[in-house]
Structure formats: C-alpha cells, structure tokens
Amino acid sequence: MKVPFNPFLINTFQGKDYFCDRENDLKILISHVENDRNVVLYAWRRLGKSALIHRLFDELETSKDYETLYIDLLATQNIDEAIQAISSGIYEKYGKTSTGISAGIQKLLASIGATISFNPLSGTPEITLGVNKSEQPGQSLKALGDYLLSRKKRIVIAIDEFQQINDYEASNAEAVFRAWVQQIPEVRFIFSGSHRTLMEAMFTEKKRPFYQSSQLESLQPISLKAYTEFITGHFQAAKKTIEPESIEKIYSWSRGQTYTVQLVCNHLFANYKKVTNLDVDTVFNQILVQQQAIYANFQKMLTRAQWNIFRAIAKEEPLQNPLGKDFLQKHNLGAASTVSTALKALEKLELVVKDAGNYLVHEVQLARWMARL
Ligand SMILES: Nc1ncnc2c1ncn2[C@@H]1O[C@H](COP(=O)(O)OP(=O)(O)O)[C@@H](O)[C@H]1O
Ligand SMILES: [Mg+2]
The missing domain is CATH 1.10.10.10 (Winged helix-like DNA-binding domain superfamily/Winged helix DNA-binding domain)
Structure with missing residues (x-):
C-alpha cells in the first residue's frame, strides 16, 4: 500500500500503521469467524465499521486461511442491484487472470444472465444483469453461493450497509437473503450497517427472517487513551507537537466519532507544527464553514x-x-x-x-x- 501524505486518513483504510487501535474489536471478530459465527456489526455512522472490516480482511487474507469479499449495498435499490453488486465483487476477486477473464467466472456470470461490459470512460468492467432476473433472485444467489463453496479456502463475506435491503421494493428481500445464507453455511457473513435501529430490528425481532441468526456486535468509539497515543505518535514522527489537552478537546467536540477526529487531525497536521488550542478552534470553525451550504439545506427539508x-x-x-x-x-x-x-x-x-x-x-x-x- 502507498504511504499517504497525511497520516490522518479520512476516506480509506491504508494499512495498520494508519489505523488506530480497535485491537479488541478485531479479536472479537476474528473469534466469531474462527468459530463459524455470523456477525452483525452495527454502530452510528462514521465510527469506523467499514474501516474495521477492511482491517479484519487484511488480517484474514494475510493469514492465508481465508478469502474475503467486501460488498457494499449502499447504492443498491433492489435485489437485482444487490446481486449485481455481489457478482461484481466476485468478478473483481476471481475473474481476472493473466490471459483475460477466468473461464469459471464467465460460466458463472452466464448462468445468472449477467454480462460484462467495459465502461468506455474509465475502462472498468461493469456487470449487468439481464432483464426479468428479479423473478429468480434465489437461483442467481444460489449459483453465486455454489461458486463460493467451490473455492478451496474459507470465504468471509462482508455485506456493508445491509439495512439497505429494507428499502427494496420486493418485500421478501430479507427472506431471500436469509435463505441464501442458510444455503452456504460454510461461508461466514458479516452484516454491517449504520442505521442502528433498523439493523437491530432485523436481527432481534422474532418475526423477521434474520432473527437470532447472528452475533450482534455494537461498535463503540475508540477510547480517548488509544486515540491520544495514536495522534501523538503521528505528530511526533513528523517532528510536530500536539498536547493531550488539545486531543481531549478534539475528542469531545467530535463525540469520539472516528471520522471527525480524523478530519480535525488531518487539518491540524497539514497546517501546524506546534498545535495550540487556538489552532484547534480555528480548524473546528473551518470545518463547519465548509459544510455550511449542506447544513443549511436541513432547514428547508x-x-x-x-x-x-x-x-x-x-x-x-x-x-x-x-x-x-x-x-x-x-x-x-x-x-x-x-x-x-x-x-x-x-x-x-x-x-x-x-x-x-x-x-x-x-x-x-x-x-x-x-x-x-
Ligand atoms: N481505527 C481507525 N483509525 C483511523 N482512522 C479510522 C479508523 N476507523 C475509521 N477510520 C477513518 O474514519 C472514517 C470513517 O470510518 P468508516 O469505516 O467509513 O465508518 P462507518 O463505516 O462506521 O460509517 C474512514 O474514512 C477512515 O478513514
Ligand atoms: Mg461504512
């Protein structure tokens, strides 16, 4: 992985060195995976669920015992698009060989009526499902599942923003997914979502298909202590300074929300060599001013x-x-x-x-x- 210009990342996972703590959360997740338990990872927005999944997957892939597949459902509107997202994930992971597209993947995609085309602008491949596929989402998922079972290593799939399936027009999306998960019991699932109430409801209400099917893990903010060490360490490594008092100020203003702590530190690191509390206030202000246009819209909504x-x-x-x-x-x-x-x-x-x-x-x-x- 490339070394970032600024050690305080705000939109990606770029390896352990730029990832603060979460050691205990990681241990818990690994233990679930190693003991064949599916997991629900839920928390308020931007606390670090997706990044933690990438951190976990990095660890699992390094161990060589697992293959991991990360699927994000955020932009999906219906089951077809979910299947498309899963197919794309599988294609990205297994489809490319040195001589072109793997024959097994070509066969798999054909069997679910999917075609690969290349985006003329970006050159990136796009998977499109044929029309009328929505009548048989169960069958398409089964074919994808069978492919995953044919892999030699254990597979761990993370389905991020899973609560999105509540918005699909077909009312049985939950049941379809539940059936899929049961068809491939050797595959481990991590369901993650930012809408806490929706996620909780899906997995804890008796009448819902996913009731008690997975271990619920609610992610908490990173501790102030761990964050203080992390922030201080990165400042020191660049011969810059920041006092614990300033870090505490940032942490409480951010309510411990990982993204906001990272964002503030990113700006401070970029602009100051010796951070004072006054600088911290300046950055708070800059951040809010930048978002002003977006926030003003809430009043209209x-x-x-x-x-x-x-x-x-x-x-x-x-x-x-x-x-x-x-x-x-x-x-x-x-x-x-x-x-x-x-x-x-x-x-x-x-x-x-x-x-x-x-x-x-x-x-x-x-x-x-x-x-x-
Ligand atoms: N443990 C961490 N250490 C450093 N940065 C993190 C950590 N967890 C998350 N981040 C950063 O915070 C941002 C928000 O995290 P993300 O995983 O996208 O949140 P969520 O998925 O919970 O909404 C990410 O862009 C990432 O750069
Ligand atoms: Mg996320």
Whole structure:
C-alpha cells in the first residue's frame, strides 16, 4: 500500500500503521469467524465499521486461511442491484487472470444472465444483469453461493450497509437473503450497517427472517487513551507537537466519532507544527464553514416544528427529557404533543438518535453547527 501524505486518513483504510487501535474489536471478530459465527456489526455512522472490516480482511487474507469479499449495498435499490453488486465483487476477486477473464467466472456470470461490459470512460468492467432476473433472485444467489463453496479456502463475506435491503421494493428481500445464507453455511457473513435501529430490528425481532441468526456486535468509539497515543505518535514522527489537552478537546467536540477526529487531525497536521488550542478552534470553525451550504439545506427539508426541536437538541446535548417543561419553555417549542410528533419524525430519519438515554443530533458536525445558530 502507498504511504499517504497525511497520516490522518479520512476516506480509506491504508494499512495498520494508519489505523488506530480497535485491537479488541478485531479479536472479537476474528473469534466469531474462527468459530463459524455470523456477525452483525452495527454502530452510528462514521465510527469506523467499514474501516474495521477492511482491517479484519487484511488480517484474514494475510493469514492465508481465508478469502474475503467486501460488498457494499449502499447504492443498491433492489435485489437485482444487490446481486449485481455481489457478482461484481466476485468478478473483481476471481475473474481476472493473466490471459483475460477466468473461464469459471464467465460460466458463472452466464448462468445468472449477467454480462460484462467495459465502461468506455474509465475502462472498468461493469456487470449487468439481464432483464426479468428479479423473478429468480434465489437461483442467481444460489449459483453465486455454489461458486463460493467451490473455492478451496474459507470465504468471509462482508455485506456493508445491509439495512439497505429494507428499502427494496420486493418485500421478501430479507427472506431471500436469509435463505441464501442458510444455503452456504460454510461461508461466514458479516452484516454491517449504520442505521442502528433498523439493523437491530432485523436481527432481534422474532418475526423477521434474520432473527437470532447472528452475533450482534455494537461498535463503540475508540477510547480517548488509544486515540491520544495514536495522534501523538503521528505528530511526533513528523517532528510536530500536539498536547493531550488539545486531543481531549478534539475528542469531545467530535463525540469520539472516528471520522471527525480524523478530519480535525488531518487539518491540524497539514497546517501546524506546534498545535495550540487556538489552532484547534480555528480548524473546528473551518470545518463547519465548509459544510455550511449542506447544513443549511436541513432547514428547508424539515417542518418548522421539526427544525426548532432539532436545533434545540443540538444546543442542549446531551438532552435527557425533550418533553420537559424547562426545555420546551427555554427554546419556545410550544406544546409537548407537537414536539413529540416532530421528534418521532426526526428519530425515524435518524437525524436524532437516542444513545444511552440521551437524545443527540446524529451527525456530530451538524450538531456543532446548529448549536451556534
Ligand atoms: N481505527 C481507525 N483509525 C483511523 N482512522 C479510522 C479508523 N476507523 C475509521 N477510520 C477513518 O474514519 C472514517 C470513517 O470510518 P468508516 O469505516 O467509513 O465508518 P462507518 O463505516 O462506521 O460509517 C474512514 O474514512 C477512515 O478513514
Ligand atoms: Mg461504512
């Protein structure tokens, strides 16, 4: 892997050296995989689920006992697109040989009615499924599964943003996937998702196909201690300095959210040799200013009642009782019943989340921006 210019990465996994801690989470995941248990990895957004999966896969691939397949369902709208994503993943992993496309993969793709074409602009291959495939998603998945079973090594598949299947128009997507997982019991699955309530519901509600099928692992923020060592280490290695006090300030402003901590450190590392608390404030401000146009849109998206309570939650974080008299009066929110309805809508959109009894604005940077309004 290439050495990055800035050790604080904000959009990829580039190897262990730039990955902070998560040793215990990694151990737990490895133990699940080694003991044939499927896993649900869930957490709030941008805490590091996807990066952790890549870190795990790096480890598993290095061990030479496993082959790993990472599938992201975020952009998929229906089962066909999910199958397309899985086929593409398989093609990427196994399809290319020194003499062209592997014969086995060609046969596999043909059997599910998929064709490979090359994007004329980027030259990257694209898998397209034939029409009317949606009538037999189970069969296509079975063919893909059979291929995976034919591999010599153990296969671990991560399906990221798995909650997306709740949005598919076909109502039986969960059942179709569940059947697939059961058809290939030798393959280990890691289901990951950012929509915590949806993920929990899928795996804990009795009537749902995935009920109690996997081990639930909720990812927590990296500890301040581990982050302090990581940040200090990278600054020192570049002959720069940052005090633990500044790191604590960053960590609490970011609510320990990995992405935001990384982003702030990325800017500080780029612009300063000796970071002061004043510099930290400057960077906070720059980050919020940059996002301003996006954040302003939220006000347009929401009703007035929703917006008012949304902003009030940001200002009062962490808020325990959003229907309490003091809170309603202080922020001029009107009747508790109106607030209750608006709050439910915000929770459904996961703009507001309840964490350990406290109401929070899910996106921490958005929360910091609104708190200033
Ligand atoms: N342990 C880590 N150490 C350093 N950076 C990390 C770590 N985990 C995640 N990141 C960074 O934070 C960003 C957000 O993580 P990501 O895995 O995409 O979150 P999620 O999948 O939970 O939404 C990533 O782009 C990655 O660069
Ligand atoms: Mg992710």
